[in-house]
Amino acid sequence: MDRGALADEFFRLAHDDVSGHPRLSEQACGLALAAGLIGELLFLRRVRVRVRDGRLEVHEGPVPPDPLSHAVLEQIAGEPEHADLDVRLRALGHDAHEQVAHRLWRAGHVERKVSILRFGRGAPVWRPTDINTAAGPRVRVKELLRRRDDPDHFDAFLIGLAVTVGLRAVLLQDGPSAAPAYLDFVCSRLHPAVRLLLDHTQAAVGRAVLVPRP
């Protein structure tokens, strides 16, 4: 099965396959998608996470294939003063949801629905145009857990990210009884740089819980 970009695949996991309603809070989803966008550049070998101090480093390499990855890379490269992972996640998390949704919409994977009850205010719902594509990553991960396959870096990142922001139950839904243990095993074997990126994402989500929002 064809896989989309990392952030697109996470977007699908984080939204209902049919209705497109979010499974995560707006803030957590934005932060996770920001991690996904950074992850895309990680896999393109255009950025690296420095494990020793949690900063992003830009490397020479191929031009990212899509405009969003390109824009994110340009922003990271152009602002070395904001190379700190926490700062970058926070900044990117601000509009990552909208950006990834637009990328999916451009490719025809989602359509924009604005609820009439919201009188045009608030975030629109991005409804998948094809249920099978939308359910793709969820089905793939479920199958992987069932067969106890060794995930590649892409799926390992996706699984780690989903578990980090609380989508564990979505991955384990209707799965075999041994799946939770295998899921933990997969998460425990993530590369240190990916682990660090995910830990910073989890901390950012936790901080959002701790700060009162007046």
Next chain:
Amino acid sequence: MARSSTAPAWPALTPTSTALASGRLGTAAIVVFVWCAATPLTVVAGSTTTGFAATGMIGMPAAFLAVGAILIVFTVGFVAMARRIGTVGGLYAYLARGAGRAFGVGGGWLALLAYNAVQVSLYGGIGAAAEPLLVRWFDPVPPWWATALVCWALVAVLGVLKVDLNKRILACLLLAEVAVLVAYDVADLLNPAGGVVSVYAFSPTHLVASGVGATLALAFLGFVGFEATAAFASEAKDPARTIPRATYWSVALISVLYAVSSWAMIVAVGEGRIVAVSTADGVQVIFNLADAHLGRLAMNAGLLLFVTSMIAAMIAFHATITRYMFAGGQEGVLPRRLGRTWERTQAPRAASLVQSGFAFTVIVTFAVTGWEPVVHLFYWASTIGGVGVLLLVLATSVSVVCFFARHREAESAGRAYVAPAAAVVLLTVVTVLVFTNLDVLLNVRDGHPLIWIVRLGYPAALVLGTAYGLWLKAHRPAVYAAIGLGADAITAPPIPAPRTPAHSRDTRQEVTR
């Protein structure tokens, strides 16, 4: 695939500086939020009058000013430390970073006890607060516990859904509360009892009278919530200036408003009668005065805002407690389950349910046993909770001193040493006075079991919590290292382990370099 013409254009990536600045809070937003937990009408109408009745003393205005001044001194070092540690945790994080992580655990236990006492106390008062309104619609008036349970359900549901009250609604309610209080004060001062406006209530002699500890404790209770400004350190527009400003403004405004309002009440009723009238009318004193001076409409507005202010306070304290438990769960100091959230709303659901469960148990216990709710729940639990927060603030002031003893650089001597040391001395004096006057404060005979519960309970929480912290240091060094870090516990530098099993690194995958 072709997209329809009504579809939005690809949005530009928000510039980093704009994205980082969005959602940051200014001084006014923080002050409003802090005041919502301080609930001016609840304090003036509820705690002050109940305090007059229970202590038989009229020194509240002087006490509000004195406590305000002491807290301003405390704030100097407190915000200087907030600026340096930039934590989002509660006061226990200050204890952990200043006086040691183990002490931080003790502070956390103390905080949970104290804030829970304040939170559940509000359920005891809401029945009496709402009764004048309910009497018009219901016959007979529902029992206090029915009103309390309705509010409890509201708080419990909002807590699990994490529906934050809209800040504009909160600000409007708060401004309306302050406007009503100012109007009441002006009317009271224009209609003094016996035609004499006396400022005797402000006299410093009240601060050396016997039983002053009780008055000071009640005044301090009015300020509980001011310490929340520190929780915003990481979210403020300019933490170096916004947090100090917000804290100073909160303390100063609270102090002046409460002092003037309690004084106006004394002037309107008369120095000689305020204790007797408060004993007879309880929380209704201020509204009866408004009815006489300003008319029915002003009284009804005040009664309605009294109820909404109490509900806002219940929600605010519920949120404070769940955040303490969530942070403890994230660190591993409390059960990890408390550190989990409901993914759809990011509400710390387990923590919220635990707090709601506790509040429910208290309400039902009082309802079943038939204990009197206003004095025995609202007054006792809130004052006992206030005493706990006072101890917590004292412990924080000690931690500030410890912190600056180790981080001498970049703060003036006044901010780093003089003010924190003065705060420790002043807060110790207040705490000792409060602990020796607990009988007056709680209006019970000396030697009453309640007094010993307070005298021994809080220190026990602090000592046992600290002991547990030391146990963690010996047996769970990773958890110990994360104390006070809250959500950042996960990214804390790992403790260098004496021996790492070789396979733990070898089995990790190699990904992009």
